[in-house]
Amino acid sequence: MLGGSERGRVAVLGGGFQGVCCALELARRGWDVRLIEKRPDVLTQAGIQNEGKLHLGFIFSNDTSFRSAETMLRGALSFARHLRRWLDNGIDQLGASTPFRYGVHRDSLVSADELEARYRKITGLARTLAGGGSVDLFGSDPREDVRRLSDSVAGEDFDPAMLSAVFATPEIGIDPEALGDLLRARVRAEPRITVVTDCRAETVEPGPDRVAVRVSMDGRTDTESFDHVLNCTWEDIVRLDQTAGLERSTPWMFRIKHFLRVTAAEGATRRMPSASFVLGPFGDVVNYGGGALLLSWYPAGCLGKSGDISPPPWPRVLESGDAETLARDILDGLGQLMPTLARDAEALLPHARQRGGIIFASGDTDVDDPASKLHERHAVGRRSAGRYHSIDNGKWVLGPMVAVETADHLDGIAR
Ligand SMILES: Cc1cc2nc3c(=O)[nH]c(=O)nc-3n(C[C@H](O)[C@H](O)[C@H](O)COP(=O)(O)OP(=O)(O)OC[C@H]3O[C@@H](n4cnc5c(N)ncnc54)[C@H](O)[C@@H]3O)c2cc1C
Incomplete structure (x- = not known):
């Protein structure tokens, strides 16, 4: 054209x-x-201060109409195809993150068994929407089964005392800064x-x-x-x-969410899985490869909410003392669920940059409320x-x- x-x-x-x-x-x-x-x-x-997760809908499992999951799947399935046209194949230089594990927190709004059933349904939707042909999604395939990991495999990275189940999913992210x-x-x-x-x-x-x-x-x-x-x-x-x-x-809500970008030596992070902790106000670890990580812990990082016409002038980057406290809180929160991360926390801290971005969505109660509209995005x-x-x-x-x-x-x- x-x-x-x-x-x-x-x-x-x-x-x-x-x-x-x-x-x-x-x-x-x-x-x-x-x-x-x-x-x-x-x-x-x-647009660059985010996790770069190519959502397949699992995070919106509280929407049992599955319209949010379907919306995410449609977006994910066409994402690379459209970018490829605009960037003339330049996106092939962007690597995918390690696939996301979904760790079900013991305080999850939805039980692990129920989530497993909903994840299966989302995979079925992915198969219907993608059909039988090839999928252009940075090497990942949303039609793959979501698997519940055995306790011994899950226990290699995660603390079973804190999580009732860990699922392996085909969901990935790409580095939004690089894109x-x-x-x-x-x-x-x-x-x-x-x-x-x-x-x-x-x-x-x-x-x-x-x-x-x-x-x-x-x-x-x-x-x-x-x-x-x-x-x-x-x-x-x-x-x-x-x-x-x-x-x-x-009603709508603006939220400011702060997180950490870490650029460490590649060896320090090579086998770390990406992870989302669900379902509620928990957090994420994204391992983009090459030593680049994103770490977010909602209770520490979500520092402001507003239902006003415009959000207040929230600082995206905090003063150094506050940024340091936040970094420790994020690593503490995630480290309790992921001992492999806790073990490396002191080594990662000097390589962490604090960042923040605004989230806009319909809803007037937060994600700890199962009835919150924030659990929908269709x-x-x-x-x-x-x-x-x-x-x-x-x-x-x-x-x-x-x-x-x-x-x-x-x-x-x-x-
Ligand atoms: C911490 C965080 C993590 C997230 N993780 C993910 C994820 O993993 N996957 C996912 O799919 N989504 C994620 N999101 C959501 C995603 O970031 C947003 O849906 C999306 O980036 C918003 O669109 P945008 O990039 O155009 O917004 P922005 O980048 O905010 O762009 C809006 C632009 O408009 C400019 N602007 C504002 N007002 C005016 C004005 N009056 N005049 C002119 N210019 C103006 C701003 O300066 C800005 O450049 C995340 C969001 C946050 C904050």
Whole structure:
């Protein structure tokens, strides 16, 4: 589709993962894109400050309609295919993490036996959605069975006193920072995309044929009109939607989640599995290989929640004393479940960088509440009011799929 005729001008507000995916897909289809980012560079926030897990739906097992799992599977199954088009096979240089083990905490909201049954159902869904052909997912195959590990195998890494079962899953992650580097270079090289940084979208005013965006930059404000406007601002999604007259009927929550990125000597982490501890406010270990780890422990790292229109200006990187305390708390929390990690904690600490990102989701109670809407993530994607489109990907893994669906919608209007 490269070299297609000009379709019109689109403003993409927010240069995170979602905004960049939308910009690349629209540019390929012949749209001229202005990518407006309020920070000095694109891809600095949640789009790279996340775990890079290519969710297959296991984490959303509390949603027994399985619509969240199905949504995740659809995103995961198309993720690499779309990125491959935008990055011309560049993604092949990204390695996959070790596969995720799911450790069922003794305080889990759902029993291990029940989770096992739900995981089986999700694998069945994966088989239906993927069919019998090949799957493009960094070498992993979501159709593989989830296996309950024997106590002796599980006990090599995990503490059976803390976990009622450990499951081996085909779920993997990729390093979102490494993918961000590839996308940043690509979006800047694309002739149909103009990247405007240090430019904040203030308000949006949809009209019948054009949508006006007021921006502030260098202390000045300016208004420009576009054929379409996409709100991909994540942390500013609710506020901008309101200026455009697009209201939400359900409550939402912003959370700031802090975690550790560790770059250690490869030998120190080579055989460490990636792990998610479920189901409730627990944590994750992601081993990307090459000595790169991500460690998160929800009780220590989730330091703020807000149901306001905009989240408060939470610092992403904490003051050094607080960051050190957080690092120890994360390692303590995870180390209790994973003695192999506890054993290496002191050696890993000097190589740990504290990071943080904002999570936006529908719901007004936290994940320790089994009835919390945070356990669902299927009512996501695009909401439109005419030529204004608000994009809530719900999860990073859904970003490429949502970008393509959004471009299909714009093409449909342009036809
Ligand atoms: C700690 C953590 C772990 C996570 N782990 C996973 C995971 O393993 N797998 C998964 O699928 N999902 C995960 N997520 C969720 C995932 O990160 C988000 O769903 C996704 O990244 C959000 O979309 P984005 O990348 O476009 O957001 P962002 O990167 O936040 O992009 C939004 C951009 O908009 C800009 N912006 C904001 N307001 C304005 C404005 N008014 N004008 C102009 N620009 C503006 C911001 O500066 C930012 O660059 C995680 C999230 C967090 C925080």
